[in-house]
Amino acid sequence: MKNLKSICLLLISFLLFSCISEEGEGGIATVQGYVFKVLHPDDTFPEIIKDTITNDTIASISGDTIFTNKEGKYLFDSYSVSKDTIFIDRITTTLEADTFPAAKEDVYIMYGDEPIYGDKMETGYDGFYRFRYLTKGMYKIYAYSTMTNSQKIAVIDSVSVAYGETKNVNNIYVHEGKATETSYIKGTVLVQYYDKANIGGLVPANDIRVYIRKKDASYHFDEVRTGYDGVFMFQGLNIGDYEVFVLTEQKGEKVLLPILQSVSISEKGTIVRIPTPFKIIINA
Numbered sequence: 001m002k003n004l005k006s007i008c009l010l011l012i013s014f015l016l017f018s019c020i021s022e023e024g025e026g027g028i029a030t031v032q033g034y035v036f037k038v039l040h041p042d043d044t045f046p047e048i049i050k051d052t053i054t055n056d057t058i059a060s061i062s063g064d065t066i067f068t069n070k071e072g073k074y075l076f077d078s079y080s081v082s083k084d085t086i087f088i089d090r091i092t093t094t095l096e097a098d099t100f101p102a103a104k105e106d107v108y109i110m111y112g113d114e115p116i117y118g119d120k121m122e123t124g125y126d127g128f129y130r131f132r133y134l135t136k137g138m139y140k141i142y143a144y145s146t147m148t149n150s151q152k153i154a155v156i157d158s159v160s161v162a163y164g165e166t167k168n169v170n171n172i173y174v175h176e177g178k179a180t181e182t183s184y185i186k187g188t189v190l191v192q193y194y195d196k197a198n199i200g201g202l203v204p205a206n207d208i209r210v211y212i213r214k215k216d217a218s219y220h221f222d223e224v225r226t227g228y229d230g231v232f233m234f235q236g237l238n239i240g241d242y243e244v245f246v247l248t249e250q251k252g253e254k255v256l257l258p259i260l261q262s263v264s265i266s267e268k269g270t271i272v273r274i275p276t277p278f279k280i281i282i283n284a
Helices: 002-020
Strands: 025-039 047-053 058-061 064-068 073-076 079-082 086-092 098-101 106-111 119-122 128-134 137-146 152-161 166-168 172-176 183-195 209-214 222-225 231-237 240-250 253-265 271-273 278-283
Touching (some): 152 172, 183 209, 183 240, 209 231
Parallel strands (some): 025 172, 137 172
Antiparallel strands (some): 025 128, 073 079, 137 152
């Protein structure tokens, strides 16, 4: 009888050990960490710096270099306009994103090689989460980024946990917003005002429509207007080939013709600058 009891105790111990030797609940280990949200807004908010440009100085405006000479002329992409002293707003555009603790964000944990999650919880006000009562082993922790097309992409980190250990996971950053992983195309439009036989110099074109379409497409899918400095920007673009165009009049004629430039975006989250300004004519 004693031998039978001993065998039963050994069997029970073996079964209990087998149950807790795999990843999952039933132990005393803890996995914890923080989730942060990176918000990508639909619009950029450029930094505006006041500059005074005088003779023989160099400055930067919207990515272009301005050289002023002794006659008080400044060169804008190799086109000059007479000025004595020039007051400009220098605009520096960046892809802005706000990062803050992801409160009430779902976090998931996968046990070992399991194909689905074993448990999930919601972060606190500070983005903190904690999974408790785990056995030793390998775990995957993840949360979801939300893409512009509403697709969910898991941001995953893997950790190895020892018996009774409290394991801190690397910070998880999830992304959200209309500009998530999208790019921008930026350029400049210059205008010459034509009055009969007289034509003025090239100056930044304000409030001019600029259009964009997919390469070889028949119609544009978006349009923007230039700012006071002639600069325009298209936002929320994916990797691909595009055609940007404006409409120009001809000298002495109101007939509109397109001026087109091809632009390619090869990376996510970048600003692609069109190096050559569009040059249009407007009849006075």
